[in-house]
Amino acid sequence: MQTVTQIPHDVSYLDYKGKYKGIFSWIFSTDHKRISLLYLYSMLTMFTVGVLLGLAMKLELIAPGKTIMDPQTYNAVFTVHGVIMIFMIVIPGLPAVFGNFMLPIMIGAKDVAFPKVNLLSWYFYVLGAILVISSVLFGNGTPDTGWTFYAPYSFKTGTNLLPAIFGAFILGFSSILTGLNFIVTIHRMRAPGMTWMKMPLFPWSLYGTAWIQLLATPVIGITLVLVALERIFGIGVFDPTLGGDPVLYQHLFWIYSHPAVYVMILPAMGAISEIIPTFSQKHIFGYRAIIASTLAIAFVGYFVWGHHMFTSGMSGTAQYTFSILTFLVAIPSAIKVFNWISTMHKASINPEIPFLWAVTFIFVFMIGGLSGLVLGALATDVYVHDTAFVVAHFHFIVFGGVGFSFFGAIHYWFPKMFGRMYDKVWAKVGWAFFTIGFLTLYSPMFYLGMLGMPRRYYDYLPEFHAANILSSLGSWVMTFGLLIVVINLFRSVKIGAIAEINPWNGKTLEWTVPSPPPVENFEEIPVYGEKDGPYEY
Amino acid sequence: MEHVVQHSDPHYDPEASKLGMWLFIFTELLLFGGLFIVYSIYRFLNPEAFQMAAHELNITIGAINTIILLVSSMTIAMSTSSLQQKNKGLTVLLLEITIMLALIFLINKYFEWGVKFEHGIWPGSQHLINDMGQGEILFFGLYFVMTGLHALHIVIGMIIIIVALRRVQKGTTHADRPSLLENAGLYWHLVDLIWIFLFPLFYLIH
Amino acid sequence: MEKEKHHIVPYKIYFYILIALITFTFMSIGITKVNLHEYSVLGAMIFATLKSILVLTWFMHLKFDQPFLRFMVGFVFLVFLAVIFITFLDYYYR
């Protein structure tokens, strides 16, 4: 236990010497900022694996027939790729990295409500990741079920599924604890005078997200436990030969996994809602409407899971109910887009690199979201369900949405987090390659899906060849861009120019503390007056 | 708004820890919620088989266990009152009674499961798969999973109560810092709450 | 917000609650003994709900807590019921 008086306010969290030294000063630190960086680095590690697997798939698909691997390997590759990307990158992604770092500062608190639980959730993250990776390295072969673990295949396959399931379970636990921490922090630790309607939008989006994490994640936990028990004992709940219903598995899986997609996108939208007003030097348009749409997405998003199951043989009533709810949940997203664009109206736009990422976010998010409408309609989903069209949809929106927002956010907050500025020219070059590569990589998949090419296909008919070549080429361009972006950032941590306190002239609280912030963020807890607000330019 | 409580004692905010505990309880409720969904669907699909299978369970043991849990819920609730009245001895006694009751619950459960095992009924057993219908297999599958998970929660609850008991004895949990005990109480009531639904769903469907 | 004070519940009340809970338990056993066919589930569930309300309000102190906590608990139960309801849209109409 440290006492308050010992913590100096002129030493940044990066230089602060606590009880422990070296690496231990990180992995035993309960400082939310250090935990944020722990997440950042462990995610980057997993992310590298995921990207390499993605590239391997694209290389395999460059031509029909065998290119570099066997069918079984391919199946294992997309499974591990999906599990890593979903459970280890985009679900924890923005909340764990930027939420942890910025949430307490943005609401004027010294730390999150339960710093130790916060560290614990990082331990769970690492444990879960290790378990998943161990299923690759040991046992009778890498899991090959797809990230959806559909029954009954998931208890028929001879591969090493249990560690992966267990890993996903623990990752879920990590996610729950983060959400719990954020809710309590937001309820209890806002700066005096910061009413709910004065809270910045990024914390608001984390609040919505946290509720989904809390209420949806346990369902997947218990579902995975049931699959494990089915594998070990054969209890029969999903096994048709024992009376179980495999479609019920799909219900339970998507009861979590659909809300989970909003766990991914809401914080991403929150970050965009910070970046746009700052670089427009203008109050955000429709503050309350954006909050309302965040809460509406979080709430309605809980009830649309069935749109992943339109061909699984649900009752007709269930099908059109889910279809109509799916369409309703699209509306709040549309409202957000309109508000962001309106914020740029009569603004004074400073087109720095975070703003460029934010604008491209809006563009790819629109494509991804609008293609979601095709999937939400019954007739068209029956046609393109489980084809490359779906793969295009979710890469545009998951990776396009979350990825672009992540890069926007890291360029936006980098000077605050590390106290250094990156090279702005290289950042733009990387962004350009990345965007062009991204569009070349995933756009052809829409076309392939309309031709009828199923997803999770190792091999395909010759008529799908041309579009696949284009897509594979795009994956290289994009990775080139990614490398430039990442190397530029990495170099700047050490050698970038010293950053100012408020390089973008932002109005939220994080821009009032030194860069990088001291250990307990604020010497004195800030107080919001009547006239203060996060976007008062 | 005087949220500046942070200044005086940054690591203690009883409202925050209570809120945290409630949120955790929500996740536990939904964990069981998933199982209740599975249960209700299969119950709906196999109504007769579920009723038949329920005859295998002993209402008396179930009722006794229900009452045990209810009483233990009362004792732990009383212990929070006695802690606030600064009656340390009584608090400790009430907690000890709670733990004893939890133990009795588990012993009962042990014998109840034992009887099932003797009859050749356990998840994936030959008797179950060869001689019983699909509805029965599902019923017993769910019975073992749900009561098993509940028993696991009893064990966790006991551990939390034991920790709280030690803290009360040492004096680190006292009338001005009752959070740990109150949270242990909340958790224990959650365990009770779940049993309140498990009991009629498994034992009382005749 | 004034300093949150704790309401100390007298032992007596807890005891009354226990008696009520046990009574409900026996009543729910009783109602399932009577042959009500499909309504016996309903009966048992009504008693279970009553019991859980008692536990939530008294044992778990919701009665003395801030209103938003009560609101949250209600909200969580509603979400759960809605999920079950929607799942049944599939199974009921299949």
Next chain:
Amino acid sequence: MYILLSTTNASNFVTGVDKAFILILGISFAFLIGLTFTMLYFIYKYNNKKNPQATQIKGSTKLEIIWTVIPTILVLVMFYYGWAGWAPMRKAPDDSFNIQVTGRMWNFTFQYENGKKTDTLFVPMNKAVKLNLVSLDVIHSLYIPSFRVKEDVVPGRDKFVWFIPQREGIYELFCTEYCGMNHSYMYNWVKVMPETDFNKWYVDTTKRVDVAAVDSPTENGKRIMKNIGCFACHSVDGSKLVGPSFKGLYGHQATVISDGNEREFTVDDEYIKRSIFDPNADVVKGFSKGLMLSYTGQLSEDDVKQITEYLKTLK
């Protein structure tokens, strides 16, 4: 939009589905292009060089209402068209021509009411066809893109798809639910024939499969195995797939695990028969139980004899 054009009216559902598709795509493109250009225009017009001082506007209730209501109306229209294109798929006419489709790892078999069995789907033109879907192991999904139909084949459930083929030709048929190693090889073809041709083909029961019958029992064995899909899991060249290779199988010393005990013996006719009808009784060491399923009812005693003859030739 190659497929949208080239397969117009391949089945009765195409019009409904494509109408919904084009409508949604049209609205989507309108919004995408409109919003993108508005955004670019703002970025150009209100650049801080041109417009150094921003005008603070906090919002407008009127606009919020407008852009809530308009999308709501639009999505309801989309929902309606999606529903209208899909609703007719739910109910097959009573006089449909029934074909049973059996999916298993990793092939589909089509069985007609007169006992004919094929691995290509033959259907008559302009006649309602109802496919009854049965899965023997895991979930598969039957997908004919040109007909715009898809339905999962779920074990333990009776499901169907139906359609009226309206154009002569050969179309692809895929499995679109991931089902294990050779999921991507679980495709087949649909041949749509004018009704008279189809009837001629259908009554010709001398040919059980659409390949000329050969008199040699080993040839027949090979053909049976090809049609029913043994080679999805077993190779004939010694390489190990999901199951053990057939090369040199007959007469060699096999090590199997039966009821948890290991035992060794020589492979004979009896063992092969048991492997086909009760594959989990003896599980070859190093392979997993439960992947290969019994072919009881799918293969006759006679089929198995012919298969055995063929296996003997694989030295």
